[in-house]
Amino acid sequence: MCTSHEHGSEHAQAGAGRRSFLRATALLGAAATAGVALPGVAEAAAQSRWRPDTDSRRFTLAVMPDTQYLFDGPSIDKAPVEASLRYLLERCEDKGAENLVFLSHLGDLTQNGTAAEVTAISEAFGLLDRRGVGYSVLAGNHDVKSSTDDQRGSTPYLDAFGPDRFRGKPTYGGASSDGYNTFHLFTAAGREWMVLALDWRLSAKGYAWAKDVLARHPRTPVVLTTHELVVEDDTLSAYGQQLWDRLIEDHDQIFLTLNGHYWPAGRATRKNAAGHDVHLHLTNYQNRYFGGAAMIRLYRFDLDRNVIDVETVSPWILGRAGKGLNELERQEIELSGDADRFTVEVDFAERFSGFAPVPARAERPVSRLLIPGTVAYWRFESAAKDTVRDLSGRGNDLSLVTVGGGTLGWSADHHPDQPGHGSLEFQGYKSPLKGAYLRTVDGAPINSATFKAGYTIEAFYRLPADWDPSHHAWSGIVSRTGTGGAAGKTGDDPDEPLATLSLSNDREPQWAMRPLNQEGIATNWGQETPLETWWHLAVVNDGRHTTLYVEGCPVVRNPKATSIGIASVGLPWLLGGYEYGGKIDQILHGRLGDVRVVERALPVTSFMTH
Incomplete structure (x- = not known):
């Protein structure tokens, strides 16, 4: 996404948009010296495999929105993304710090979707591959030709993040025949959950595939991820409204949606056809310092308290704190605004009762x-x-x-x-x-x-x-x-x-x-x-x-x-x-x-x- 008001349909426009952004925030100098890695971190491959506590009623879903400005032609900097991923891996190792069950990227991994850009972020996500961490990605309008839908055919994005990358992973459920839509299943709080990761633009075939996936998992609660849906507080984009009308509204399993593309961060809540709340969240920080610095959003589910506590943090800036932070880094290390740090109340048993009712306990003799x-x-x-x-x-x-x-x-x-x-x-x-x-x-x-x-x-x-x-x-x-x-x-x-x-x-x-x-x-x-x-x-x-x-x-x-x-x-x-x-x-x-x-x-x- 180039600005909060233009859709960035051409890659050339996207590059110009980025330069305008940097000039407006006086960060051209910072961009020239962006390659600063997180210091003192051992290679993740030497560490143990990822094993979340699948029975705990407290678990975390991590979300990474648009990282496109970090992977833009000659200005490629993997360090912020790697810092975020290492941060999650280290907190998983520290028992009790973070029971991470899954990570979702919301699209626009890159600025221009070139092979070099995609290869760079693909290498960063290798940190998760080597540890066996479950994650999903999806194509945003900057990763592919934005005028196309999921029937566009081969692209550098699909070569790197297509079904072959995920096949064999324990959380991978499957992909649409075109490869651009995937679903992922993980176990948390003793039950199955799904992340349904949908392309920037669904075709008729894409909608049919998504409905079939939901029909084959009728009792599974679903987090839907896509690049565009909410445009601002309480408002869906035109495409987001189509996605609501054609898929979300009539599928009670979808209780939470996550998207990027627009900024600033925002939230909407809508009643679906079953009369239940669906929480729709926009998270994107590419307009902030260092293109968002691969900031991550942590969704901490607590089924005993019936809440999802949401926190937004920049691990890359956290890792630099020991050497002293500049003024903008101090502002961005952790976001505490109402759209960035909040709690969503969800009575999970009641919310899921329409498709996965908790069976009443039988009378005992x-x-x-x-x-x-x-x-x-x-x-x-x-x-x-x-x-x-x-x-x-x-x-x-x-x-x-x-x-x-x-x-x-x-x-x-x-x-x-x-x-x-x-x-x-x-x-x-x-x-x-x-x-x-x-x-x-x-x-x-x-x-x-x-x-x-x-x-x-x-x-x-x-x-x-x-x-x-x-x-x-x-x-x-x-x-x-x-x-x-x-x-x-x-x-x-x-x-x-x-x-x-x-x-x-x-x-x-x-x-x-x-x-x-x-x-x-x-x-x-x-x-x-x-x-x-x-x-x-x-x-x-x-x-x-x-x-x-x-x-x-x-x-x-x-x-x-x-x-x-x-x-x-x-x-x-x-x-x-x-x-x-x-x-x-x-x-x-x-x-x-x-x-x-x-x-x-x-x-x-x-x-x-x-």
């Missing part, structure tokens, strides 16, 4: 949950009747208690990792007190159990959007009735129950109980849990200390004091209810899933979520 030491196991696969059986066979059945005419509903809604596929819908209200809850029957063995050797109490819950702390706070998920005073433990508030796993006014789970070895109340606190989300709680005591877990993660406010057993006066346990002073005081407003009590400490790997 009761027998698999009855691990050694199970004292009680309650699950709700249908509406609660007067009695809910304890599936452990220990006789800790539950009876239904209604207050103020309240009812207890049932829903098929459940935590995705919950063994049983159903939940009870509690509809508690504080004043006047109304709702329904469950209590263990009189004489149930669990009523008198003190768990001296340890225990694990697990429960799943979900709070609705209308949950209001003024009416619903401090309701119990699981609690033991009987007061501290009745147990002869008068420390703290003697009217508090002997044990309760409750939700505070800030929706923080709290385990507050009286151990056998102390008078007062021992309390574990969790963090705020958002509404309309399923949560798994586990309280684990190893006979000495108690730890509260939220979604299998220990909370910060777990007391260090010794805590042995749970005090008892032989009274029932409640599900969805909370007593104060020996009387029902609050009823849960929300859904409650499976609840299990085990008379020993369980590791996280034995929780019901596993």
Whole structure:
């Protein structure tokens, strides 16, 4: 691309455009002395093979846009490109620094597409070939005759970067018959991903080939790379609009597109035919110091945080920092503008659900949950009747208690990792007190159990959007009735129950109980849990200390004091209810899933979520 407004259809015009650019930025002198290599770097061929962590849910896709001004007739300088590639290779060697899974060049590798220019950048990319790194390239309008499409035939670009170069590489998927369009498959976060690298101009045959590739990989998320698509923020070029209309819009697999050609960098987001966002990014720095200095863009995927963190950096300038940088280099070493350093939020499971839905976890049989030491196991696969059986066979059945005419509903809604596929819908209200809850029957063995050797109490819950702390706070998920005073433990508030796993006014789970070895109340606190989300709680005591877990993660406010057993006066346990002073005081407003009590400490790997 010659300027941000002209399309550079002729190579002669492109050369003039470059000279105008250098004069305008007073860099003709710098261009004359451009051949500065990254110092002190060993030859990559002597290093080990590239082996990304294919299971990690954090990985990096690197992008290199237009490098044409570095490969322009007599002004050829491979050093910036090699510096960027070595930078990536070195960070891959440093475990944890960069889990690089793939690199994509966005076209206009060269200025004039001559054999000498193409040979020079081909030699630079040999660094990746020797290490077995997966990468893609594609032709821009300066690499080929810009008036042609992918049926143009032989060119120096195709001789160097055609299918023969990639054949045999583990990430290479295939090419169109003309050789100008390729697709590449890599594994990251335990699944297959695709980079679909398309020519500067697709022919009818090119479109047909691309659609066939997508049809043959119907469950694979796709990053589409091409030279021209976005022209500026929120705007596609005429050709970019054609590419959207003829390919991107109707193929939900394409969730991200990357292109160069224009400047400055920009972004657009569009809804596809499935109603999902497609993120379309323009990245190109050829208008900046040293023709962009082979600046790279790093797309860091984090599937746990559901984000792609994007960073733009110049490794060539970084490598020169030890010798002192000039004024323009200091400005360009790393870009921090909104178009260069940003975060894209992507709920990957939801975004890919239309073509690769995550299969719902199957319901697990009761027998698999009855691990050694199970004292009680309650699950709700249908509406609660007067009695809910304890599936452990220990006789800790539950009876239904209604207050103020309240009812207890049932829903098929459940935590995705919950063994049983159903939940009870509690509809508690504080004043006047109304709702329904469950209590263990009189004489149930669990009523008198003190768990001296340890225990694990697990429960799943979900709070609705209308949950209001003024009416619903401090309701119990699981609690033991009987007061501290009745147990002869008068420390703290003697009217508090002997044990309760409750939700505070800030929706923080709290385990507050009286151990056998102390008078007062021992309390574990969790963090705020958002509404309309399923949560798994586990309280684990190893006979000495108690730890509260939220979604299998220990909370910060777990007391260090010794805590042995749970005090008892032989009274029932409640599900969805909370007593104060020996009387029902609050009823849960929300859904409650499976609840299990085990008379020993369980590791996280034995929780019901596993």
